Amino acid sequence: MHCIIIDINYRILAKYQADAPQVLHSFDLLTDLNTHEALELPLGEVGRNFKVVQLQGNIEESTLEGYISVSLRSLIVSLPEADFQLLGRAIQLCRWQTEHQYCGKCGGVTQASQVDEALTCPSCELSFYPKIAPCVIGLVCDGPRCLLARGSRHPEAMYSTLAGFIEAGENAEQAFAREVMEEVGVAVDNIRYLYSQPWPFPGQLMLGFIADYSGGDICVDGEEILEAHWFDYNELPLIPPQSTISGRIIRDFVRRQQTAK
Ligand SMILES: [Zn+2]
Known part of the structure; x- marks a missing residue:
């Protein structure tokens, strides 16, 4: 059995081989680490036969030659x-x-x-499940054009789809229409669900949509969204990588436009 080793600050132990990060390690490696307070969790079906070991301190890179600690975010593309x-x-x-x-x-x-993936209080029997926050993310289209925005937290010059958290009592389509209106001031209709992606920063489940533009002029808030523009499908700016749901939605839109010609 192999394990993933994470430290108290959720940094991951990795070893690079030919520029590729290796993050699954033999349990033997734990004997070289101070693991007497480590938390071990089985990862279940999704995790095949792996365990995650969380150390109650930082990974001391100096004690393990050739290993480094990396953030999850730095591994998205690699x-x-x-x-x-x-x-x-x-x-x-x-x-x-x-x-x-x-x-x-x-x-x-x-x-x-003992019954399911929960932490339960023995006194009042309340159960706590892993916290997953549903979010909507999607592309607004108008024929061969799509609306992309530059967010304040994105790398400079990168344009992406619009996204936001679903609020209590909303369905996903309502949340998407609201987020689009709040972030860029346009109305949408014909909202269609596409696919989803878990996004563990820290626990979102991104639900991907595509929708048709139905009215309004682009107006950004200047804080969360710095700029938003219509782009023709064959004149796109820098967009997120294919490994992100945003990058996938945009590329799928481009492919559909190309084959429609
Ligand atoms: Zn309780």
Whole structure:
């Protein structure tokens, strides 16, 4: 069995071989680390036969020659999608265990449920599940044009789709229409679901959509969104990589436009 090793700050132990990060390690490696306070979690079906080990301190790179600690975000492009998903699950489970040691209702110490993937309070029987936040993300289209925005948290010159959290009581389509209106001031209709991607920063599930422009002029808030423009499908600016749902939605739109010609 192999393991993923994560430290207290959710940094991942990696070894680079021919520029490719290796993040699955033999359990033998743990004997070289101070792991007497490590938390071990099985990763379940998605994780095949791996375990995640979280150290209660920082990874001391100096004690392991050739290894470094890396952030999950730095591995988005360089890891195969299945490995990235596995690491995301590992970190989300560690974060959930760390942040739900006590019951939020009565303050009791929680315990792992024997029945499902939950932490349960023995006093009041309240259960706590890994925290997953549903988000909407999608592309607004108008014939051969699509609307892309430059967010304040994106690298300079990169344009992307619009996204936001679903609020309590909303369905996903309402959330997408609201986010588009709030971020760029345009109305949409014919909102269609495409596909989804877990996005463990820290625990989003991105639900991908495409929608048709139905009215309004672009007006950005200047804070979350700095600029937004219509782009013809064959004159796109720098967009996110294919490994992100945003990059995939935009490229799928371009492909459909090309084959429609
Ligand atoms: Zn309780």
